[in-house]
Amino acid sequence: MGIRLTALETPPQTTQAEITLIGTGGGYGEACVVHLGDDNWILIDSCINPFTKKPLSLEYLESINIDIKNKVKLLICTHWHDDHINGMSEILSKAEKAGFAIASTHDKKKFLQLVKLDYEKLKAEASNASTIEFNNCIEILQKRGTHIKESSLDKLLAACTISDTHRCELISLSPSDYTIHEFTKEISSLITEYGQPNQKIIPKSPNAKSVAIFLKLGAHRAILGSDLEISKDPREGWDNIINNSLSIDKTSSLFKIPHHGSENGYHESIWLKLLDKNPISKLTPWNKKNKLPAPDMLKKYLEHTDKLYITSPFVNLKPKKRDKTTTRIIKDFNLKLSEVPYAKGIIRCRIDVTKDNAVWEISTFDSAFKV
Amino acid sequence: MVKSDIIKEISSSSVKHWKDINLTEKEDDKKAASIISNIENGIKKSKSMLKVRDTFISLSEITEDEPDFKFPTKYLDYSFASHYNYFSKTQKWIGNVIEIKGDEFTAKLIDQTNGGTNEIAEFSINDVSFDDRELLRLGSTFYFSIGYNSSSNGQISKSSVMRFQRLVKWEESNYDSALQAAEDAMNNLMWE
Numbered sequence: 001m002g003i004r005l006t007a008l009e010t011p012p013q014t015t016q017a018e019i020t021l022i023g024t025g026g027g028y029g030e031a032c033v034v035h036l037g038d039d040n041w042i043l044i045d046s047c048i049n050p051f052t053k054k055p056l057s058l059e060y061l062e063s064i065n066i067d068i069k070n071k072v073k074l075l076i077c078t079h080w081h082d083d084h085i086n087g088m089s090e091i092l093s094k095a096e097k098a099g100f101a102i103a104s105t106h107d108k109k110k111f112l113q114l115v116k117l118d119y120e121k122l123k124a125e126a127s128n129a130s131t132i133e134f135n136n137c138i139e140i141l142q143k144r145g146t147h148i149k150e151s152s153l154d155k156l157l158a159a160c161t162i163s164d165t166h167r168c169e170l171i172s173l174s175p176s177d178y179t180i181h182e183f184t185k186e187i188s189s190l191i192t193e194y195g196q197p198n199q200k201i202i203p204k205s206p207n208a209k210s211v212a213i214f215l216k217l218g219a220h221r222a223i224l225g226s227d228l229e230i231s232k233d234p235r236e237g238w239d240n241i242i243n244n245s246l247s248i249d250k251t252s253s254l255f256k257i258p259h260h261g262s263e264n265g266y267h268e269s270i271w272l273k274l275l276d277k278n279p280i281s282k283l284t285p286w287n288k289k290n291k292l293p294a295p296d297m298l299k300k301y302l303e304h305t306d307k308l309y310i311t312s313p314f315v316n317l318k319p320k321k322r323d324k325t326t327t328r329i330i331k332d333f334n335l336k337l338s339e340v341p342y343a344k345g346i347i348r349c350r351i352d353v354t355k356d357n358a359v360w361e362i363s364t365f366d367s368a369f370k371v
Numbered sequence: 372m373v374k375s376d377i378i379k380e381i382s383s384s385s386v387k388h389w390k391d392i393n394l395t396e397k398e399d400d401k402k403a404a405s406i407i408s409n410i411e412n413g414i415k416k417s418k419s420m421l422k423v424r425d426t427f428i429s430l431s432e433i434t435e436d437e438p439d440f441k442f443p444t445k446y447l448d449y450s451f452a453s454h455y456n457y458f459s460k461t462q463k464w465i466g467n468v469i470e471i472k473g474d475e476f477t478a479k480l481i482d483q484t485n486g487g488t489n490e491i492a493e494f495s496i497n498d499v500s501f502d503d504r505e506l507l508r509l510g511s512t513f514y515f516s517i518g519y520n521s522s523s524n525g526q527i528s529k530s531s532v533m534r535f536q537r538l539v540k541w542e543e544s545n546y547d548s549a550l551q552a553a554e555d556a557m558n559n560l561m562w563e
Contacts, residue, residue, distance in 0.1 A: 108560075116553040
């Protein structure tokens with residue numbers, strides 16, 4: 001008697017590419033799982049279940065019975081934000097054959113000094129979670145001797161050929177040369193103004209350094225926007241990609257909307273120049289003090305597509321449930337506490353790369369839904 | 372010091388104290404034993420409080436040099452906890468300041484008692500002790516707890532404590548260690 005798999009547990013076919021977006025309700029990050037075809041898996045960013053502390057990408061791959069140790073070929077860290085990097089070192093430790101890609105830096109030594117100096121703050125529990133994770137990844141990579149790939153405009157990070165004829169590629173679109181240069185200066189100032197050992201490092205606008213990704217899947221195209229924002233300077237962000245990318249050869253039929261659908265992540269030219277009409281679009285919300293996407297942005301996105309998916313709905317922030325005694329004391333002190341809710345949502349998209357006229361198969365799980 | 376010696380010590384010092392009470396020698400020994408038992412309980416209580424002192428009890432109340440045990444003087448003090456307040460933790464968090472606006476600040480709180488989901492909290496600057504206010508900055512870490520405070524005279528009151536992470540004096544070795552680690556990483560990592 002065979003085991004019946006649920007829809008979520010069904011792995012993709014060899015010729016099927018997959019782009020799966022995992023969200024956590026707007027407070028614990030997001031991650032993306034990509035299958036280029038033929039068991040070539042790539043994980044982009046990482047987020048964890050706050051209860052089990054387990055990376056959700058690993059949970060997902062285990063649910064579809066993927067051999068994480070051997071089949072995950074690349075782990076990409078798109079930028080330095082806690083909600084995109086939590087659990088990354090655990091993924092790297094389990095994915096023993098995986099390469100590692102980060103945004104390019106000119107002065108690697110200075111960058112490593114910043115990481116190690118901040119890691120020393122671990123003792124004061126003031127280290128960035130991202131620094132701790134990144135430091136742990138560095139130590140794993142040192143032991144393994146794995147090469148680190150550096151992401152920048154039009155950099156090929158992964159490729160394979162499906163059925164001997166259909167080429168699949170993963171290409172980074174950012175950061176730009178100018179952004180990389182500016183980040184080198186920023187590292188210097190972060191080290192100089194190192195601050196008190198009990199204070200976290202606050203890098204300026206890490207989103208500007210985000211790694212956006214372009215996927216060529218046979219005849220199909222997709223763009224994953226990470227948290228990349230528009231910039232006042234056309235040498236950075238989406239303007240630089242639109243004006244200077246040489247790898248974008250066709251418009252994309254699937255788009256992961258950047259930065260939780262914020263105004264900073266919206267650029268009309270992306271929709272007009274880089275995307276098909278009415279592309280499949282997906283995003284994760286931001287649900288802390290501020291909520292993203294804002295209603296007017298949601299409306300704007302719906303003007304561009306009627307295939308908009310979100311990993312979880314907004315939930316009104318409420319106090320965390322606790323025992324009566326503690327709840328009473330919190331009330332007596334008039335403490336304004338709001339729980340950051342956890343709600344896992346998965347938006348999975350699969351397409352046959354060997355068929356030029358194939359359409360995306362979209363499935364939503366847990367909290368995810370079509371707007 | 373052997374217990375019998377302690378009893379002798381206390382007995383001799385207590386003779387004067389109890390002289391007006393006309394205790395017999397045997398009763399005197401009994402009293403001394405009772406005193407020792409109280410002192411021992413006091414020591415146990417102090418030791419358990421010292422284990423939790425780092426976070427939740429003001430450091431000004433406890434010093435490293437504080438002796439665990441003091442021989443009772445002429446006026447015997449049965450309560451070793453007289454100058455410590457016992458704080459029963461109901462809920463504790465580690466907080467990280469994420470926004471400061473005027474005289475209010477917002478922090479992300481990580482639940483240290485039950486784990487699980489995080490919280491966002493809004494505080495007034497008045498919630499922060501004067502000693503800690505200079506430590507209140509974007510990115511600062513603090514410990515926050517609420518619970519019941521049991522004072523030495525048995526009074527129970529609700530209490531909250533917020534302590535910002537104290538400045539840790541960095542030695543040159545801390546910097547050297549970090550920079551050496553960076554040097555090692557630079558030499559051992561392979562970049563494409």
